[in-house]
Amino acid sequence: MLNKVILMGRLTADPEVRQTPNGISVLSFSIxxxxxxxxxxxxxxxxxxxxxxxxxxxxxxxxxxxxxxAVEGSIQTRNYEDKTGAKRTAFEVVVDQAHFTGGKSENPVRTTQPSYQQPPKFEEPAQNGESFSVGDFNDFDGFEEIGTDDGDLPF
Incomplete structure (x- = not known):
């Protein structure tokens, strides 16, 4: 069986994302x-x-x-009772993917700022109150070369 819908149209209202009681984002809209x-x-x-x-x-x-x-998805139906108690059936497209279709002039950037923040700049940790940089490790003073003449591994 096949249930695939592909539609392209214009949004009839500004989309408003809501949260379910479990914190899942949901958006009901029409085109x-x-x-x-x-x-x-x-x-x-x-x-x-x-x-x-x-x-x-x-x-x-x-x-x-x-x-x-442009949206891709599938058609789903659900039954409900309206305010008068009459049984109704709703048909809606459950969107799996959404795509931009207009030119840049038709795709304005929303004025809301993203909800993430820039991570702090990485700083080298200090050791015993002294600061050092990665370049300080390029000289190998204090290290001795381990000979491998006997074929034994040092660990």
């Missing part, structure tokens, strides 16, 4: 996809999608409303 008809009969479908974990974080960080996006 507008034009049908392939003549210009006189132009119609657009609005497709609901859901992305999880790193894919959700990627879309949430780099995509904005109106931006073109």
């Amino acid at each position: 507008a996809v034009d049908r392939n008809y003549s210009k006189a009969e132009k119609k657009t479908d609005f497709i609901n999608l859901v992305a999880w974990r790193q894919t959700a974080e990627f879309i949430g960080r780099f995509f904005t409303k109106g931006q073109m996006i």
Whole structure:
């Protein structure tokens, strides 16, 4: 059996990544996809999608409303009851991969800063209060060469 979906469309709203109670990132969003008809009969479908974990974080960080996006995934259905108690079925695409599709002018960089910090600069450790550098180890004063004439290993 095969369940593979490939779509390209524009985001209908700015994506908002949420966290499950277990701390897993999830993103529910929709895209507008034009049908392939003549210009006189132009119609657009609005497709609901859901992305999880790193894919959700990627879309949430780099995509904005109106931006073109290409997604790959599969269709899933789920049953639920609405507010009136009527049974409903939801169809959505579970996104496995997301791709940039527009030009650079269509892919603005989000203004939020990344959540990681630059690691501190490496500094050589001091020994007995004296500082030293890696270059100090290039002279081998105090070391003696071990002879290997007898074929025995020194350890």
